[in-house]
Amino acid sequence: MTNLPGIVITGASGRMGQMLIKTVQASDKARLVGVVDRPGHDWIGHDVGECMGGAALGVAVSDDPLEVFAHAQAVIDFTSPAATVEFAGLAAQARAVHVIGTTGMSEDDLKKIAAAARHATVIRAGNMSLGVNLLVQLTKKVAAALDEDFDIEVIEAHHNKKVDAPSGTALMLGEAAAEGRGVVLDNVSDRGRDGITGAREKGHIGFSAIRGGDIVGEHDVLFAAVGERVVLRHVATDRAIFARGALKAALWGQGKGPGEYDMVDVLGL
Numbered sequence: 001m002t003n004l005p006g007i008v009i010t011g012a013s014g015r016m017g018q019m020l021i022k023t024v025q026a027s028d029k030a031r032l033v034g035v036v037d038r039p040g041h042d043w044i045g046h047d048v049g050e051c052m053g054g055a056a057l058g059v060a061v062s063d064d065p066l067e068v069f070a071h072a073q074a075v076i077d078f079t080s081p082a083a084t085v086e087f088a089g090l091a092a093q094a095r096a097v098h099v100i101g102t103t104g105m106s107e108d109d110l111k112k113i114a115a116a117a118r119h120a121t122v123i124r125a126g127n128m129s130l131g132v133n134l135l136v137q138l139t140k141k142v143a144a145a146l147d148e149d150f151d152i153e154v155i156e157a158h159h160n161k162k163v164d165a166p167s168g169t170a171l172m173l174g175e176a177a178a179e180g181r182g183v184v185l186d187n188v189s190d191r192g193r194d195g196i197t198g199a200r201e202k203g204h205i206g207f208s209a210i211r212g213g214d215i216v217g218e219h220d221v222l223f224a225a226v227g228e229r230v231v232l233r234h235v236a237t238d239r240a241i242f243a244r245g246a247l248k249a250a251l252w253g254q255g256k257g258p259g260e261y262d263m264v265d266v267l268g269l
């Protein structure tokens with residue numbers, strides 16, 4: 001039992017943090033060795049199981065990531081860009097696999113994570129579910145098959161607490177569509193249309209974001225031509241799909257060399 005990879009969860013009190021803790025706890029392939037939350041959070045020092053309203057798990061919430069990472073084989077991190085950049089350096093120092101689900105990262109954040117991945121195993125994806133990663137592959141194929149007479153639009157919907165847009169998943173889908181078409185997304189991306197925008201430019205890839213209620217995550221890739229439309233869709237109804245994917249990544253990463261990997265590597269898609 002004690003030979004099982006030890007996992008640390010950051011952002012313990014968050015929506016994904018709590019789901020990840022339950023997922024690791026229920027697994028017979030890994031053990032929960034630590035959880036981290038922000039300094040000053042009222043869970044610090046208390047048993048995380050009790051904080052979550054259940055039975056004690058024998059794991060206290062810490063505000064000292066480096067001390068906790070030192071006991072882990074993997075850190076699963078769904079927090080904020082600033083926290084994730086800090087954790088990337090600390091996980092590398094502790095020689096723990098860093099699984100990153102955090103979205104909304106800037107180019108500068110991504111450079112810092114790439115730097116950490118020069119001497120650490122980092123697995124990062126804007127969506128850890130099997131279904132979305134399959135949709136990414138399908139999007140690439142459909143975009144390669146259809147010409148610019150088909151306008152590509154990525155439409156996403158999430159809960160009203162989400163802080164970043166477009167979602168990490170929408171960006172993955174946009175990148176896949178651009179790759180399928182043989183173009184660079186940054187050169188053809190249409191985001192945040194408002195006012196007198198002019199007619200849609202041929203070849204562009206548009207993004208729209210809906211925010212409301214408790215929507216877990218919904219993504220459509222629309223290929224719209226004159227007289228017909230193709231729609232590829234993924235609907236998440238339970239955050240457990242992301243947590244299962246993240247745990248799978250943490251286990252897959254054991255023994256892998258330094259580098260930045262994604263869920264396509266993990267799932268072998």
Ligand SMILES: NC(=O)C1=CN([C@@H]2O[C@H](COP(=O)(O)OP(=O)(O)OC[C@H]3O[C@@H](n4cnc5c(N)ncnc54)[C@H](OP(=O)(O)O)[C@@H]3O)[C@@H](O)[C@H]2O)C=CC1
Nearest residue numbers: 011014015016037038078079083101102103126127128242
């Ligand atoms: N890749 C994927 O499959 C998925 C990715 N996500 C992404 O994961 C991220 C988190 O989502 P969600 O759980 O809904 O968000 P929440 O806001 O519910 O959770 C984030 C948690 O991280 C904590 N946190 C922030 N900064 C620190 C820090 N410096 N040290 C420790 N903890 C910190 C927050 O604490 P506090 O509240 O005090 O700020 C909070 O508890 C988002 O970027 C989201 O887009 C979500 C689902 C799936």
Ligand SMILES: O=C(O)C1=N[C@H](C(=O)O)C[C@H](O)C1
Nearest residue numbers: 103126127162167168169217
């Ligand atoms: O913030 C969320 O909730 C989600 N974030 C990820 C994203 O930005 O795509 C994944 C999922 O859609 C849920």
